[in-house]
Amino acid sequence: MDCGSTYDTLDRRLLDEFQRGFPLTERPFADLAERLQTGEGEVIERLRRLKEEGAVSRVGAVVAPHALGRSTLAALAVPAERLDEIAELVSGYHEVNHNYEREHRFNLWFVVTAEDEDAVAAVLDDIARRTGLEPLDLPLLEPFHLDLGFALQWR
Amino acid sequence: MMAAAAILGGTRPLVLDGIDRAIVRATQAGLPLTAAPYRAIGEAVGISEAEVIRRMTAMLEHGVIRRIGAVPNHYRLGYRGNAMSVWDVSNDRVEAIGEKIGALDFVSHCYWRPRHPPLWPYNLFAMVHGRTRDEAMEKVARIAEILGTEDRGHDALLSSRILKKTGLRIAG
Structure with missing residues (x-):
């Protein structure tokens, strides 16, 4: 897919060069604007537009897993005819922040985040009780990638 | 209420208190896209702009915050x-x-x-x-x-x- 044509050079630089290192200063957008040789208002307006269009999920902090709570990756093997119903049930928990359908016997994959391990376990138990399905509980043992951003390849 | 979590970074542990947590919560959905976003966060949390910047800098240095920046939506950008x-x-x-x-x-x-x-x-x-x-x-x-x-x-x-x-x- 050729998505590159939708975004001009300034958009691309905002998306590519500022996935980390966003300034911790009183006027951070003015600092970005200076580096990009444009105006503060232009930077803010473009980021608002990119966010509105969905190209940017947010401009903000990415927090390390387990720094402020506990989480786990869980999976359910859901019979096809119950998938929509159970996907909705799982997405309904405010502790579930990601929920993906994947092509596998374990076809529903979701992340549960809560204040501690007991609270995470309570959500999994509740899902098991309500669905009659036993979730796979796959908590992180060690991360090998610091999630410092992702180089976009424009065409 | 959660117990304070000690995060090891470098040699000094950073103990997060309720204000640090409030800052992280206030920035979860993203910084406000206004000229002085840290002032706005400070107003929401009830501390000064300088205190927000100081605490976020400490959390970044200790790895509680991995990065601050634009989080692209890969799917939307064509990574399907x-x-x-x-x-x-x-x-x-x-x-x-x-x-x-x-x-x-x-x-x-x-x-x-x-x-x-x-x-x-x-x-x-x-x-x-x-x-x-x-x-x-x-x-x-x-x-x-x-x-x-x-x-x-x-x-x-x-x-x-x-x-x-x-x-x-x-x-x-």
Whole structure:
């Protein structure tokens, strides 16, 4: 897919060069604007537009897993005819922040985040009780990638 | 209320208090896109702009915050192929292998997770992204090549629907 044509050079630089290192200063957008040789208002307006269009999920902090709570990756093997119903049930928990359908016997994959391990376990138990399905509980043992951003390849 | 968490970074532990948590919560959905976003966060939390900047700098230095910046929506930008590749490698070697695979530029996340035999034999997870499913699967094949005989079995789970995706949320 050729998505590159939708975004001009300034958009691309905002998306590519500022996935980390966003300034911790009183006027951070003015600092970005200076580096990009444009105006503060232009930077803010473009980021608002990119966010509105969905190209940017947010401009903000990415927090390390387990720094402020506990989480786990869980999976359910859901019979096809119950998938929509159970996907909705799982997405309904405010502790579930990601929920993906994947092509596998374990076809529903979701992340549960809560204040501690007991609270995470309570959500999994509740899902098991309500669905009659036993979730796979796959908590992180060690991360090998610091999630410092992702180089976009424009065409 | 959560107990204060000590995060090891460098040599000094950073103890997070309620104000740090409030700052993180206030920035979960993103910084306000206004000229002085840290002042706005400070007003929401009830502290000064300088205190917000000081505390966020400390959290960044200690690795509680990994980065601050634009978080692109890969799917929206044309990365439509997303595969969660999962690998069965020896537990003795998982750390060395994880470091190597996590460093590949097409891997966005790489984690060691527990196995649940016989249902789930895999202990290493590497998320790969491509513009198409084929491109994502080519990247999975490259990982298999790199692992060679250390790959005792793998699978790749393509995503067919994103049902929910929000920033990390913290209870409390």
